[in-house]
Amino acid sequence: MSSSPQNYSAVANSHTNGTIRRTKILLLGTRRSGKTSLFQVLFNGFPLKQAFYLEPTMRVAKHLVDTVIPLEIWDCPGNITVDTLGASLADFSTIVFVIDIRDLYQQPVSKLVEFIVAACQVNPDINFEVFVHKAERLQEDDKLENFRQIHERVMDRLIDESPEFEQFPLNFHLTSIYDHSLREAFSLVLHKLIESLPYLEDLLNVFCANTASPKAFLFDTSSKIHVATDTSPVDQATHNLCCDYLSMLNSFGPLYRSNAINDPRTSRDSPATTPPPTATPLSPASGSVSASAGVPLASPPKPPFFPCAATSLSPSHPGTTLTYHLVTPHLALLALLPTTVYEMRRGLVEWNVVWFREGVREIWEVEKERSAGEVV
Amino acid sequence: MKKKVLLMGASGSGKTSMRSMIFSNNPASLTSRLGATIDVEQNHVRFLGDLILNLWDCGGQDAFMDSYLSTQRSVIFSHVGVMIYVFDVESREMEKDLEYYRDCLEGLSQFSKNANVFLLVHKVDLVREAERNTVVERKVEELEKASGETPVKVFSTSIYDESLYKAWSNIVNTLIPNARNLSKHLRIFAEACNATEVILFERTTFLVIATSSHADSSDAFPSDPVALHALDPKRYERTSELIKAFKQSCSRLREEFRSLEMELAEFTAVLDEMTKNTYVLVVVHDPVIETAAIRMNICMARKKFEELQGDSLVSEK
Ligand SMILES: Nc1nc2c(ncn2[C@@H]2O[C@H](COP(=O)(O)OP(=O)(O)OP(=O)(O)O)[C@@H](O)[C@H]2O)c(=O)[nH]1
Ligand SMILES: Nc1nc2c(ncn2[C@@H]2O[C@H](COP(=O)(O)OP(=O)(O)O)[C@@H](O)[C@H]2O)c(=O)[nH]1
Ligand SMILES: [Mg+2]
Numbered sequence: 291m292s293s294s295p296q297n298y299s300a301v302a303n304s305h306t307n308g309t310i311r312r313t314k315i316l317l318l319g320t321r322r323s324g325k326t327s328l329f330q331v332l333f334n335g336f337p338l339k340q341a342f343y344l345e346p347t348m349r350v351a352k353h354l355v356d357t358v359i360p361l362e363i364w365d366c367p368g369n370i371t372v373d374t375l376g377a378s379l380a381d382f383s384t385i386v387f388v389i390d391i392r393d394l395y396q397q398p399v400s401k402l403v404e405f406i407v408a409a410c411q412v413n414p415d416i417n418f419e420v421f422v423h424k425a426e427r428l429q430e431d432d433k434l435e436n437f438r439q440i441h442e443r444v445m446d447r448l449i450d451e452s453p454e455f456e457q458f459p460l461n462f463h464l465t466s467i468y469d470h471s472l473r474e475a476f477s478l479v480l481h482k483l484i485e486s487l488p489y490l491e492d493l494l495n496v497f498c499a500n501t502a503s504p505k506a507f508l509f510d511t512s513s514k515i516h517v518a519t520d521t522s523p524v525d526q527a528t529h530n531l532c533c534d535y536l537s538m539l540n541s542f543g544p545l546y547r548s549n550a551i552n553d554p555r556t557s558r559d560s561p562a563t564t565p566p567p568t569a570t571p572l573s574p575a576s577g578s579v580s581a582s583a584g585v586p587l588a589s590p591p592k593p594p595f596f597p598c599a600a601t602s603l604s605p606s607h608p609g610t611t612l613t614y615h616l617v618t619p620h621l622a623l624l625a626l627l628p629t630t631v632y633e634m635r636r637g638l639v640e641w642n643v644v645w646f647r648e649g650v651r652e653i654w655e656v657e658k659e660r661s662a663g664e665v666v
Numbered sequence: 667m668k669k670k671v672l673l674m675g676a677s678g679s680g681k682t683s684m685r686s687m688i689f690s691n692n693p694a695s696l697t698s699r700l701g702a703t704i705d706v707e708q709n710h711v712r713f714l715g716d717l718i719l720n721l722w723d724c725g726g727q728d729a730f731m732d733s734y735l736s737t738q739r740s741v742i743f744s745h746v747g748v749m750i751y752v753f754d755v756e757s758r759e760m761e762k763d764l765e766y767y768r769d770c771l772e773g774l775s776q777f778s779k780n781a782n783v784f785l786l787v788h789k790v791d792l793v794r795e796a797e798r799n800t801v802v803e804r805k806v807e808e809l810e811k812a813s814g815e816t817p818v819k820v821f822s823t824s825i826y827d828e829s830l831y832k833a834w835s836n837i838v839n840t841l842i843p844n845a846r847n848l849s850k851h852l853r854i855f856a857e858a859c860n861a862t863e864v865i866l867f868e869r870t871t872f873l874v875i876a877t878s879s880h881a882d883s884s885d886a887f888p889s890d891p892v893a894l895h896a897l898d899p900k901r902y903e904r905t906s907e908l909i910k911a912f913k914q915s916c917s918r919l920r921e922e923f924r925s926l927e928m929e930l931a932e933f934t935a936v937l938d939e940m941t942k943n944t945y946v947l948v949v950v951h952d953p954v955i956e957t958a959a960i961r962m963n964i965c966m967a968r969k970k971f972e973e974l975q976g977d978s979l980v981s982e983k
Contacts, residue, residue: 308970353687384959405704414815422904527918527919528919530915530918531915531916531918531919531921533917534911534912535912535915538908538909538911539928539930540913541904541908542905542908542928542930542935543930543931543932544898544932545897545898545901545904545905545908546862546863546898546933546935546949547896547932547933548895548897548932548933548951549863549894549895549896550894550895550898559860578941593929595953597928597929597930597931599926599928599929599930600926600927601912601923601924601925601926601927602924602925602926603916603919603921603922603923603924604921604922604924605921605922609800609924610921
């Protein structure tokens with residue numbers, strides 16, 4: 291996973307909003323490029339079929355989203371301009387620009403260039419991400435060809451504006467709401483905004499090393515966006531399987547939820563009701579691994595309950611088990627484990643999950659404090 | 667033991683699509699690539715132990731229909747266990763569809779008096795949600811009227827949601843000779859596990875074969891654990907749909923789904939092999955019971971259920 295830990299503009303640019311400072315993301319693009327569907331599918335679990343019936347967006351919609359860091363995402367109408375936005379581009383950490391992959395005309399490109407030029411004047415650290423969207427509509431060859439053309443046109447137009455833009459860091463992603471490419475792209479967008487990403491990655495690396503896991507992700511459970519992963523390369527098929535696994539688990543919960551008044555489970559502790567164990571805030575300078583050591587776990591009589599699940603797959607040898615462990619109310623650790631490790635050394639796995647959970651919890655607390663802190 | 671299943675209905679109504687989803691694990695998105703079925707496509711699907719479903723997917727173009735009803739009449743309509751007749755909810759030729767349907771009923775009454783008849787009002791996803799209920803009700807009425815004296819069961823279905831699994835589980839249930847007996851033993855097993863519910867699925871289709879719940883638990887058996895917990899009424903077909911979708915995800919990685927255990931905030935459950943042909947889902951709401959204990963119980967029940975399946979199928983021959 292590429293990460294740019296030096297990019298702290300996200301924090302500097304957040305605004306106070308009540309008591310929480312939120313990192314702001316601007317969603318731009320021409321009419322019907324797919325901005326609203328994209329947002330709804332990611333963060334509101336929108337059924338895909340309903341995307342057909344979406345009304346055009348008339349005014350800017352500001353959505354508050356709480357994942358590992360608090361976000362504020364602005365969904366804009368297609369005709370918005372720098373002047374009608376009603377906010378300074380300096381307020382935003384990232385601009386996601388959505389282009390329909392079949393739309394090779396000038397309009398979206400001009401609009402994108404207009405925003406880039408304007409943004410760079412007030413906010414040179416801003417991240418620009420281009421989603422070349424509705425990619426599933428084209429065959430593989432056309433897809434790549436259109437993607438390349440759009441990329442080329444944008445860069446040409448930028449250099450026309452000023453040769454300085456030659457090195458402008460502009461990231462292009464192929465996306466579609468009909469597969470997990472959108473989630474993967476948005477994960478990459480998010481990673482640049484999470485200041486504590488290196489520490490989360492460290493925790494995941496340690497987990498993988500200790501449990502012989504070839505791949506582990508920290509997922510936001512409802513949006514199914516991965517917040518962090520260990521440093522081994524992401525295989526798309528594995529990422530997709532993890533997303534599908536999360537979807538399935540999310541659907542199973544309500545399906546067999548007891549609607550009885552006297553359900554024994556309602557008395558059971560859930561992570562939401564468990565007070566977090568007192569943890570010393572982790573300063574960004576200290577190593578996350580050593581910092582997680584020595585923190586006492588929640589003490590007996592009533593140990594907190596954390597949902598978990600495991601599914602075993604074959605015929606790969608020696609077999610793979612895909613595990614799920616909730617670590618905070620909204621984040622889950624998903625890991626591929628050799629089935630032999632999961633079955634024979636369950637204690638080891640669970641022990642590592644506990645340490646991982648403590649580590650994430652500390653980072654999470656720090657992030658919470660940071661966003662609640664005073665304006666920089 | 668072989669059971670012949672006729673799949674009938676106008677061309678384009680969706681017969682091959684549903685067959686390929688239920689029995690060949692194809693995703694809904696690929697069904698648009700299917701060509702029209704020419705004449706009859708026969709498939710043998712080993713369903714449970716000795717139970718083999720002999721599926722006759724009958725191409726629905728007029729020329730084929732006419733020949734089924736005339737020259738091929740006895741071949742088509744003899745020894746039928748179940749006839750499934752599919753109606754496209756948006757069909758523009760309902761009059762003609764109904765006419766062919768009535769002719770097929772006549773063929774059945776001539777050659778297979780005891781066949782069960784299921785009618786599927788299909789592609790309901792095309793109807794706007796707000797109007798769906800009224801449209802389906804009107805269709806059901808129309809179809810029941812057209813069926814005259816013949817007892818029929820009507821389901822509304824779509825390949826894009828769980829309704830398909832509900833209809834097919836019901837269809838298949840009429841073909842399993844020992845379904846009641848299986849339910850009885852599942853009930854005993856559920857009690858032994860302190861489970862709220864135990865559900866038995868066929869292994870490849872993941873259709874529900876039997877459950878530990880009483881059919882109409884709310885009235886007749888007020889002590890039924892499912893009634894006490896008031897679980898979601900769509901849970902069976904949704905579970906089939908969820909597992910099938912996940913199996914597809916696994917196969918994209920060239921992996922095969924084996925088992926699943928969950929300790930979620932809402933319940934604890936294990937889904938695992940029960941017999942060669944079945945999977946069992948044990949759902950527990952008692953927070954003290956752990957998945958390892960459930961696994962152990964499944965392990966111990968395996969032999970009994972292997973016997974049960976073998977026994978009653980053989981004895982019914
Ligand atoms: N095939 C395909 N269609 C998509 C995808 N994403 C969105 N669409 C369709 O594109 C159309 C327009 O999407 P919207 O989200 O309403 O577009 P918008 O950019 O918000 O448009 P405005 O209302 O003008 O802001 C809808 O019919 C969506 O179903 C995608 O990934 N693939
Ligand atoms: N919208 C919708 N389309 C469906 C559904 N089932 C099948 N179809 C489509 O209907 C078309 C015809 O289906 P097919 O199975 O080939 O029909 P057959 O001629 O009866 O075998 C295909 O393009 C399918 O994708 C459904 O439930 N909803
Ligand atoms: Mg066909």
